[in-house]
Amino acid sequence: MEKQFIKPVSLKNNRHLYCSGCGHGIVHRLIAEVIDELNIRERTIGIAPVGCAVFAYDYFNFDVTEAPHGRPPAVATGIKRVLPDRIIFTYQGDGDLAAIGISEIIHAANRGENITVVFINNANYGMTGGQLAPTTLTGQKTLTTPLGRQIRSDGYPLKICELLNSIDGTVFLARSSVNNIKNINQTKKHIKHAFQNQIDNKGFSLVEILSQCPPSWGKQPVDSLRWIDEVMVKTYPLGIIKDN
Amino acid sequence: MKNRVLMQGNTAICESAIMSGCIAYYGYPITPQNEISAHMSKRMRELNRVFIQAESEIAAINMVLGTSVTGTRVMTSSSSPGISLKQEGISYLCGCELPAVIVNIMRGGPGLGNISGSQGDYFQSTKGGGHGDYKMIVMSPDSVQEMYDLTADTFELADKYRNPVMLLADGYLGQIMEPVIVDKPVMKNSFEKNWVLDGCKNRAPRKIRSLLMNDGELEQFNWHLNDKYNKIRQTEVRYESVNIEDAEIVIVAFGIVARICRDVILKLRAKGIKIGMIRPVTLWPFPEKIIGEIAGKLKYISVIEMNLGQMVEDVRLAVNGKCPVEFFGKPGGAIFTVDEIISKIK
Numbered sequence: 001m002e003k004q005f006i007k008p009v010s011l012k013n014n015r016h017l018y019c020s021g022c023g024h025g026i027v028h029r030l031i032a033e034v035i036d037e038l039n040i041r042e043r044t045i046g047i048a049p050v051g052c053a054v055f056a057y058d059y060f061n062f063d064v065t066e067a068p069h070g071r072p073p074a075v076a077t078g079i080k081r082v083l084p085d086r087i088i089f090t091y092q093g094d095g096d097l098a099a100i101g102i103s104e105i106i107h108a109a110n111r112g113e114n115i116t117v118v119f120i121n122n123a124n125y126g127m128t129g130g131q132l133a134p135t136t137l138t139g140q141k142t143l144t145t146p147l148g149r150q151i152r153s154d155g156y157p158l159k160i161c162e163l164l165n166s167i168d169g170t171v172f173l174a175r176s177s178v179n180n181i182k183n184i185n186q187t188k189k190h191i192k193h194a195f196q197n198q199i200d201n202k203g204f205s206l207v208e209i210l211s212q213c214p215p216s217w218g219k220q221p222v223d224s225l226r227w228i229d230e231v232m233v234k235t236y237p238l239g240i241i242k243d244n
Numbered sequence: 245m246k247n248r249v250l251m252q253g254n255t256a257i258c259e260s261a262i263m264s265g266c267i268a269y270y271g272y273p274i275t276p277q278n279e280i281s282a283h284m285s286k287r288m289r290e291l292n293r294v295f296i297q298a299e300s301e302i303a304a305i306n307m308v309l310g311t312s313v314t315g316t317r318v319m320t321s322s323s324s325p326g327i328s329l330k331q332e333g334i335s336y337l338c339g340c341e342l343p344a345v346i347v348n349i350m351r352g353g354p355g356l357g358n359i360s361g362s363q364g365d366y367f368q369s370t371k372g373g374g375h376g377d378y379k380m381i382v383m384s385p386d387s388v389q390e391m392y393d394l395t396a397d398t399f400e401l402a403d404k405y406r407n408p409v410m411l412l413a414d415g416y417l418g419q420i421m422e423p424v425i426v427d428k429p430v431m432k433n434s435f436e437k438n439w440v441l442d443g444c445k446n447r448a449p450r451k452i453r454s455l456l457m458n459d460g461e462l463e464q465f466n467w468h469l470n471d472k473y474n475k476i477r478q479t480e481v482r483y484e485s486v487n488i489e490d491a492e493i494v495i496v497a498f499g500i501v502a503r504i505c506r507d508v509i510l511k512l513r514a515k516g517i518k519i520g521m522i523r524p525v526t527l528w529p530f531p532e533k534i535i536g537e538i539a540g541k542l543k544y545i546s547v548i549e550m551n552l553g554q555m556v557e558d559v560r561l562a563v564n565g566k567c568p569v570e571f572f573g574k575p576g577g578a579i580f581t582v583d584e585i586i587s588k589i590k
Contacts, residue, residue, distance in 0.1 A: 055455075
C-alpha cells in the first residue's frame with residue numbers, strides 16, 4: 001500500500017521545542033509541504049524571527065538566517081534584491097511583526113517587495129512568558145495585563161491584514177487559523193498562494209494565521225482550539241482580505 | 245598613467261565602494277553625509293546595482309545584514325545619531341560573522357548635537373557601541389585620497405575576517421574636495437565564501453545565526469571570536485609616523501585633526517622644536533606597540549582630539565606611565581586652528 005502521510009523533505013528530523021498544543025508545528029509542516037509541492041526547496045531562503053520560532057533553522061531543511069527582533073522584512077529585502085530568483089519568506093510572530101517590527105513590515109509592503117510573509121497571531125508574546133501583544137484581545141489576561149487588556153491604557157487589538165490592506169504595494173492578504181482540519185487546509189491554500197505569487201513575481205503577500213498558544217492562554221489545548229472559534233475570530237475574522 | 249580626479253570626500257567613498265564591487269547600498273538621510281546616498285542613488289542605478297533609501301537607519305543596517313548573508317558586498321552610511329541606531333545590527337553582524345562596510349561621517353553630539361564635523365564617536369566605534377563582546381575594525385582617513393583608498397580596504401578586510409568594518413571620518417572630511425588619484429585596481433571579490441545562503445542546491449542546508457543556547461556553546465564561540473580579534477590585532481594595525489626619529493614631543497591625532505597637526509609640526513620644527521606625530525589609521529586595532537616603544541624616549545605625548553578625550557585613554561594604556569600624556573580637546577563640532585594647538589605645546 002502506498003504511504004499516505006510522509007514527512008516533507010523541507011522539514012528536518014529534529015524534535016520541536018514547542019509547547020503541547022502549540023500551533024507553530026502545524027504551520028511549519030504546512031510551509032514545508034508547500035515548498036516541496038512547488039519544488040522550490042533548493043532555492044528558498046527563510047528568515048527566522050525572534051520569538052518562539054527563533055529556532056526555525058533547526059526545523060526547516062533549507063537555508064535559513066536569523067534576524068534581529070522585528071527586522072525580518074528588512075533582511076528579506078536585502079536578500080531578495082540581490083538574489084531576485086530565490087524564494088524568500090519571513091516567519092514572524094505578533095510581537096516581532098506587529099510591535100517592534102511594525103515599521104519594517106509596513107515599508108516592505110509599501111515597496112511591494114516580492115516576498116512572502118507568514119504571520120503568526122497568537123495574541124501574546126509566547127517566548128517570554130505571555131505578555132501583552134498588539135494583537136491581544138480586549139479583556140484578555142496576560143502576564144502584563146493581569147486585569148485583562150484595557151482599551152484606555154493598552155489600546156486596541158491591532159488588525160494587521162486590515163492595516164496592510166490600505167497599502168497599494170500588497171497583492172495578497174489573508175487570515176486563517178490552524179484550530180481544525182478545515183481551517184488547516186485553508187491555511188495551506190493561503191500559504192501556497194502566497195508562495196506562488198512570489199514565483200510569479202507578483203509582489204508582497206502576507207498570510208496571517210491565528211495560532212493556539214495553550215500555556216499563555218491558560219487553557220487546555222482542546223479549549224484553546226475552541227477559544228479561536230468562539231472568541232478570537234470575532235476580532236480577527238477569517239478570509240481573504242485582498243487578492244490582486 | 246595616473247588618473248587624477250577632483251572629488252568630494254563623500255563622493256570618493258562612493259566611487260571606491262563601486263570599484264570595490266559593492267553591489268548594494270542602503271541608507272537613510274542624515275547630514276553631513278547626504279552626498280553619499282545621493283551619489284549612490286544615481287550611480288548604483290546606472291550600474292544596475294541595488295540602491296534603497298530605507299525607512300529607517302535600523303531597516304538600512306538590517307538590509308545590509310540580509311545582503312551580507314548572501315555573500316554580496318554591501319555598504320551603508322550615516323552620521324553619528326544614525327550610527328547609534330545601527331548598533332544592534334552591528335552587534336548581530338559580529339555575532340553572525342557577516343562582512344559589511346559601515347561609514348560614519350561624524351557630527352557633533354550628544355543627542356541631535358549639530359551638523360559640524362566631530363570625533364565624538366571614537367568610543368562608540370572602537371569599544372563596541374552595541375551589546376556583547378565584539379570588535380569591529382575601524383579605519384580613519386585624513387584626506388579625500390585616503391577616503392578613496394581606505395574604503396576599498398574596508399571591503400577587503402570585511403571579507404577577509406567575516407566582520408563588519410567601519411570607515412570613521414567626520415563632516416569636514418566628508419565635505420571637502422581634493423584631487424584624488426584613482427589608480428587602485430578594481431577589486432575582485434576573491435574570498436572563498438563557503439558559508440553564504442543562496443539556496444541549498446547541491447549542498448546541505450546552511451543556517452546563519454548568533455543564538456547559541458547549548459551549554460558552553462556561546463562561550464566557545466566568544467573564544468573563537470577572540471582568536472579572530474587577536475589575529476586582527478597582530479596583522480592589521482596601520483599608522484603613519486611623521487618625524488618621530490629624533491622627536492622629543494609626539495602628537496597623537498587621527499583624521500582631520502592629524503591633518504591640522506601636520507602644519508603644527510612644520511611650524512614648530514622651523515622654530516627648532518623636535519616634534520613628531522603618530523597618526524593611527526586603524527583606530528581598532530590601535531597602534532599601541534609603536535606608541536609604547538617610543539614613549540620612553542619622549543618628554544611627553546600630546547593627544548589632540550575633537551572631543552572631550554576618548555583616544556587619549558588608549559594612548560595612556562599604550563604608554564603605561566613611561567612618559568606624561570597631555571590632552572587637548574575640542575568638543576561639540578568645533579575645529580582647531582594651527583595656532584591654537586601650537587599654544588598648547590610647551
